[in-house]
Amino acid sequence: MTAHRYDVVAVGGGPANLSLAALYGTAAGRPMPVLERASGPGWHPGLLLPGARLQTSWVKDLVSLVDPRHELGFLNYIVSTGRIYAFLNAQFDAIPRLEYARYLRWAADRLDVRYGTGVEEVSYDGEFLAWSAGQVVARTRHLVLGLGTVAHVPPCFGGRGTPGVLLAEQLAGRLDELDRHRADPVIVVGGGQTGAECVLVLLQRGFSDVQWIGRRHWFAPLDDSPSANDLFRPSYARFFQGLPAAVRETLLRDQVLTSDGVSMSSLQEIYQTQYEGFLREGRSPLILLPGREVVAVRSRGGVISMRCRLSTGGQEFRETRHVVLATGRRPTPLPLAPGLAELIETDRTGQPVVEDDYRLRWKHGDQNRIYLQNRSRLTHGVNDPNLSLLSVRAALIVNSLLDRDAYTIVDEQNFTYWPTAHFDEQEGRTRGL
Ligand SMILES: Cc1cc2nc3c(=O)[nH]c(=O)nc-3n(C[C@H](O)[C@H](O)[C@H](O)COP(=O)(O)OP(=O)(O)OC[C@H]3O[C@@H](n4cnc5c(N)ncnc54)[C@H](O)[C@@H]3O)c2cc1C
Known part of the structure; x- marks a missing residue:
């Protein structure tokens, strides 16, 4: 059996790739297949403990920050389940994690998610080949990996x-x-x-x-204060990406309580x-x-x-x-075949170099792109692995995949002026302009 050929395939069916598939489907006019290892929809199922709450506003759903009219928005979900009045009257400061998991399931049902398809390896022969259970399940020109994390045992x-x-x-x-x-x-x-x-x-x-x-x-x-939330704005993410590596590392250490x-x-x-x-x-x-x-x-x-x-x-x-x-x-290990992994540029810590548009730098990156979601905290900032700017990240990837501004990221009325200065790489210190 020959595997289907696609323009782009996403591996991992968590919120990151669901957001991407939702926005891509609308902008490109065709679905993005999402290959997911789990046998059915779920979001950290073992951790849906009673009383657990989402730490992010439901407005920051899979799509609304960049496309509030998208049909896979949370508001459409909650109205179409008939629960809008009960939901509003419950007056949640933070919604149950269980509700968010149900919302993801509802959205996934409307996307092309292929459950029970764990990708053991991705190889490359001029296209990417996704292998599952010893077979090639998809051939694709571009690839997006959104594999999430696994529990860390000291x-x-x-x-x-x-x-x-x-x-x-x-x-x-x-x-x-x-x-x-x-x-x-x-x-x-x-x-x-x-x-x-x-x-x-x-x-x-x-x-x-x-x-x-x-x-x-x-x-x-x-720290969920208004000033801490300034760090979770697209304008801050852009500012952060322009800083030298040593400054970024220090800032991330300072900012840890805004997400941890x-x-x-x-x-x-x-x-x-x-x-x-x-x-x-x-x-x-x-x-x-x-x-x-x-x-x-x-x-x-x-x-x-x-x-x-x-x-x-x-x-x-x-x-x-x-x-x-x-x-x-910790990040889930990348299922890249050794022959492919060695063509990817890595930083001094051995991690793949992730560009501003979440693209990896690798040998054949001009023809065949690999995007990596939620694994670039060091370059993209404290917002990276979490849900706050989920749809903004996905929109940037869609724009990059389609080579056009399908989505516009708007972040106006910002009255915080972050300290910008000239960093002298030679001297290893920052000098005020
Ligand atoms: C319990 C918990 C609660 C959280 N709550 C919040 C919150 O309230 N707010 C917030 O901002 N952040 C929160 N986070 C952090 C983060 O936003 C979530 O972990 C989020 O789910 C990350 O999305 P993701 O799509 O990158 O990864 P995941 O949700 O982990 O999804 C990755 C998916 O990829 C699949 N996969 C992995 N490898 C393969 C493979 N080889 N082939 C096929 N499929 C594969 C996995 O099965 C999984 O379904 C929470 C994290 C946890 C653990």
Whole structure:
């Protein structure tokens, strides 16, 4: 059987490529096939924990920032499901993550998403060949990779196989089994939003000895202020891309809490649950253990011993039979055949060089383009892996694919003047103009 030939194929059916396929379909007048490994629609299914909220406004859906009249906008979804009045009356500050996942499913149903098609390898013979289950499932002139992330397990946990150690995304599916251990200590490792959500689920389920370990000196809230949100504007993204690499790295470190902290509502819920727990039981069901990094783990007879490095110096030991890891995520490895991977230009960290329009620099890039979504934080800024500018990124890729301005990115009324200066690469320092 000969594989179909396409102009462009997207690999990965997360929000990034769904947005792209939606905007491309409208601008190009033909669908973009999206190859997705999962057997059906889903968005971080293991992490749709009760009460979990989207950290981004629903206005920043798959299309509306660049094409508010697009039929795959959230407003069209919520009206066509008949829930608009119930939705408005619920007065969400932040919508349930479950609702966003349903919206993505609704949009995916209207696009050409091919589920159950995990691409194991992409090779190149003058066109890209996408291989799945040992067969070429598509030939394409251009390729977009939007593969998302996978859970990160710190090396001291020695892979995923340690008995009693669960990934955050496995917790919901294992709660019934854990129920009989509700009085035992459970340690959640990871002080970010996912860690907070795991803590909340355990508290709501009645676990009475939850311990929460985080590396920072306090469980820091997400900065969702108006000034922090200035960093999530197309104008800032353009400014950021023009800065020298060393300045970008410093800024990213400074900006980390604009995308990596715990939402204020989750923190308040945790503290209020604690308070009530104390009123009822005379003791709090949770202890907070900030300023600790787990650096060594030993598992013997079902007991997991963890050595923690303290941020103030020194160390301490913790023991438990149940650990939940919420220790961040890392980019999914790119499924590029070695012969193709070696033709791609990389930076000093070994990562592919991503251009302003998300195109990779590679040997045959003039004829056959590879675009990479959500993997260029260092060059494109703190907005890169998340949903805030999803449709703006997708629009830039569509414009590049079609070699015309199918979408115009408008960002007016900006009264923040970012510090621009002349950076002297020779001297390695920035000089004011
Ligand atoms: C629990 C959670 C909540 C989040 N909430 C927010 C939020 O509220 N606001 C925000 O801005 N950001 C949020 N993020 C961060 C980010 O916006 C999301 O992770 C978002 O889903 C990224 O979209 P994506 O399409 O790049 O990747 P993903 O959503 O991870 O999608 C990638 C897809 O590619 C598929 N895939 C991977 N490899 C292959 C392959 N070889 N072949 C075929 N398919 C493949 C995967 O199965 C997956 O479906 C959240 C992240 C997590 C983990």
